[in-house]
Amino acid sequence: MLAVAGILAASVMIVAIEVPSLLKNGQIKELWAFSVLLLLGIGLSVAVALHVDIPNPLNAYIAVFKPVSDFLFAFLK
Incomplete structure (x- = not known):
């Protein structure tokens, strides 16, 4: 359960860093x-x-x- 909390915490930090700059530059796609x-x-x-x-x-x-693959190997033998 600690691993799930770590994953969620890391993803929240990534969102906090990336999303404001994407919104500021109007990069909706x-x-x-x-x-x-x-x-x-x-x-x-x-x-x-x-x-x-x-x-x-x-x-x-x-x-x-x-x-x-099996067919080709049988054919080539």
């Missing part, structure tokens, strides 16, 4: 991108800190390309 990416990062970091099993995106690529 950048603020949206920053917010979405920060929320995604916070969510994943909290999930890792709480030991939630997060699937690896490479498993989907392996599932797709493994049969193709």
Whole structure:
């Protein structure tokens, strides 16, 4: 639980540093991108800190390309 508090504290500090300059310069699109990416990062970091099993995106690529690879290796032998 301490790790989650640390993640939230760090993200609050990042927001306090970055958001005022983005608002001052009128960078609304950048603020949206920053917010979405920060929320995604916070969510994943909290999930890792709480030991939630997060699937690896490479498993989907392996599932797709493994049969193709097996076929090519069988064909070349």
